[in-house]
Amino acid sequence: MASPGRARADRSTRRVADLLQPPHRGDRPRRAAPGGRPRLARDRPPLGGGGPTCRARSAVDRAPVRPRRRRRVTSPFVDAASVGDDPRPVLLDARWWLDDPGRARREFEAGHLPGARFVSLDDHLTAPEGPGRHPLPSPAEFAAAMANLGVGHTDRVVVYDDRGGAFAARAWWMLTALGVEARILDGGLDAWVAGGGELVSEPTAVEPAPPWPDLPPRFPGTVTMEDLVSGWPGGLVDARAPDRYLGLVEPIDPVAGHIPGARNLPYERLLDEELRLRGTAELEVILARAGLEPDPRLVVYCGSGVTSCLLVAVMEHLGRPRPLLYAGSWSEWCRAGGPVETGTPAEGPILARDRGDHPPS
Structure with missing residues (x-):
């Protein structure tokens, strides 16, 4: 069964023939030769x-357009020991699984940081239609979703996941692009538990936040x-x-x-x-x-x-x-038919090969 992201991308494919020169005979994307x-x-x-x-x-x-100016923070990352500092930030759980979209919510319900709200990559951070598998929603749509989760434009927010911030960073990017003071929990859920933090299964009581002001038409x-x-x-x-x-x-x-x-x-x-x-x-x-x-x-x-x-x-x-x-x-x-390159680029180094277990995006 195709994932929601793949189906969304198939519906939203757009041709860009008016922007790309017609390919010559030898210009087709080339895969690696067998073996x-x-x-x-x-x-x-x-x-x-x-x-x-x-x-x-x-x-x-x-x-x-560059991201809107926001209150200065020393780093986009925060350690687990600082999360409980007063005033306590709004916590967002951004766990996600490509092959099982419902798994993250089930894991959230089984155990999450006290007071955390679940933010879904597919439902809150992605538009139903648009270019790519996870197109950005409009700032107005995103702000409304965050307000419904009780996130105000002037709140301090900390986002976490269980993959080193690989997915939490998307929520962080969207929040900070609109001027919200947000940070990523370094080490995520595991760092919280390793530091003696508790996990709870009780749902968080949420009161909707006021509408966010002065939103741009698209994400800067x-x-x-x-x-x-x-x-x-x-x-x-x-x-x-x-x-x-x-x-x-x-x-x-x-x-x-x-x-x-x-x-x-x-x-x-x-x-x-x-x-x-x-x-x-x-x-x-x-x-x-x-x-x-x-x-x-x-x-x-x-x-x-x-x-x-x-x-x-x-x-x-x-x-x-x-x-x-x-x-x-x-x-x-x-x-959309963009030109494709394989192998090492003609100029500049790349990092050494890495065959670790990494979540795709």
Whole structure:
């Protein structure tokens, strides 16, 4: 049975033939040769790499609206010992399972942090229609959903999951993009329990919050597929597992590979064995190995605009400019006929292969 995200993507596929040049005979996306090394589609210049596809555009065209200003926090991450500090934050449980959408709610009902409310990736953080498997809802739709959960625009919010923030980061990104002071619980549910925190099964009494004020028509801090195929002047970072990036496997989407010119920084590399954020010095080394310099034009993507939000949080944690999010990500790109590259990009390093057990997005 197809997942809700896959069905949604199939309904929302859009052609972009008016933006892409008609492919020549040798320009078709190429998978790895059977039993051989992945081949690189060198006949297309990379997108976002400053190559010949990057035509000159006005400052307005190439500068998407940045996230709304919010109260300054020292880091997007908070440790479990600080969660109980006064005033106690609003807690959101953002657990999610790709192959069993109902499992997260069942686990929440079996045990969650005291006072936590369950936020569903499919119901609260995703629009029913749109590009990609998890398209962003409008800010108004998202704000209404949060208000119904008792989250006010001026509340302090902490989001957690059980996968090192891979899914909690999507809620964090949406909240902070609209000016809410939100943070991710470092280490998530396991860190809370390891620190002596209790789990409860009683439902949280929720009183709806007032409507959020001054909402923009769309989420700031994003780019679209149209922006990228028109010649984006900044770099691209793919947060998926290396085997998916290289085009060796594709367990979810119909085409394997990555957006031409993108570099690979698997989000899992930012976490240690206990799914906690690595130290600052170690993170800087990882970003340097990926060839990533601080750049406000940097764009991150993954499979559907979920786990790549963790890269945004980490770069803010390091004091770097907040990257832009391509929310449609690979699930939109490959279905809409975007050019595909496999193997290692022609320029710049990628991280070493990693075959760990990582949740896709």
